[in-house]
Amino acid sequence: MGETRKIALTVNGKRHEAEVEVRMTLADFLRHELHLTGTHLGCEHGVCGACTILLDGLSARSCLLLAVQAHEHEIVTVEGLAPSADELNPLQEAFRDNHGLQCGFCTPGMLITLTEFLRENPNPSEQEVRVAISGNLCRCTGYQGIVLAALDAAKRLQRPSS
Amino acid sequence: MKPPPFSYHDPTSIGDVVGLLGRLENAKLLAGGQSLMPMLNMRFVLPDHVIDLNRVDGLSFIREANGTLEIGAMTRQRELEFSDVVRRRCPLMYDAIRHIGHRQTRNRGTLGGSLCHLDPSAELVAVAAALDAKVTVTGAKGERRIDFASFPVAYMTPAIEPDELLTSAQFPFWPERHGHAFVEFSRRHGDFAIVSVAALLTEDGAGKVTRAAVTIGGVGVAPVRAKEVEQALTGQKLDDKLLREACESCRKLDAIDDVHAPSSYRQHLAAVLSRRALEQARSRLPSRATKAQ
16 A cells, blocks of 8 residues: 555545545545445546535535545535435435436436536526536436426425425 | 555645755646546556645735736636636636636636646636736746746646746736637537637727737647737728638648647638637627627
């Protein structure tokens, strides 16, 4: 094993401490050390967007971050989105209802990207949604269902009671 | 794909970075990581040391000073995108930023990383060339300032010594009432541009061009200024015929030939996109913008 370092970080609200190899990516740390395998790895060089996580609230590709860089930072992964183990959040519900996924490989990245996007732009146009997810590749849906889900989620989030 | 083994350093001051650069052999500076990390993952680079700039104080700022916008090297592209002062003082940069990658990459990617990586198609590199920016680099002997025009020395190679780092860049303002445009052609939104053009114009009371800057990215190893176009427009009224004819000279530029596009296509794009950029910049000149309303 090469050079290692102790890190402490918050993932989905839970504090973790670990000793990691300094060359380990954050994506591999989440998957292999914390066993949070919801963060998917497609290309591992920053093109596909499947590994998108929130770093201090902002979306980032976890394959392009080192785990040591997350020291004393706050991470949210797809596992941190649902309110409980048997409930989905409104964005996830909208994905299910609008056929926003098929194989599901891109879904974690899509959900994280749209979580940030809808927070910043709660009432987006279809074009704005398409631009927002331009950094997340999907091979199944042709994006149509994902765009519909995002627009539907925006409506649901504005009327949280319905 | 995993990065190769290296030693990791996360200094907190510019002085410490300079010290590490002077002491360590085969070290790479890690800024936003949107280019270096893929290169590490694919093992295109094998550094013995990675010096992470993300915890260094004093490298992230946007401020107005002496008619320029001074921006710290570690300022994220996202911060430029959402900065009021960038939008007001440097509208060309504001337009260009929205062509850079995607929201996830702009959240991390930095000004300094982009300028030092010097991808021939990079938007911020074209903006720096268009605005006649200067860059400040810091090393053991102190600071020095370099005209951006002489910053690229070869393909993806900046004029920085191994013991120096880029600390900031200064972008001179254009007058408040100027026309600007940034256009590019890429296969998909967020992809590297095949060709990009930045256009800037000012005019006098009679509607004649007093200053023109036309910068073309993606054709050479660094952005080129279309001097012939700039000269053809200066002192003239911008009618469609003049614009079209002036931009034809871009077909003579030396252009890269690679897997993405042959040089003839890049030359064609340079002419077409220059015209489009100038048309848009013209429409934003005060005389035209008022008429349009």
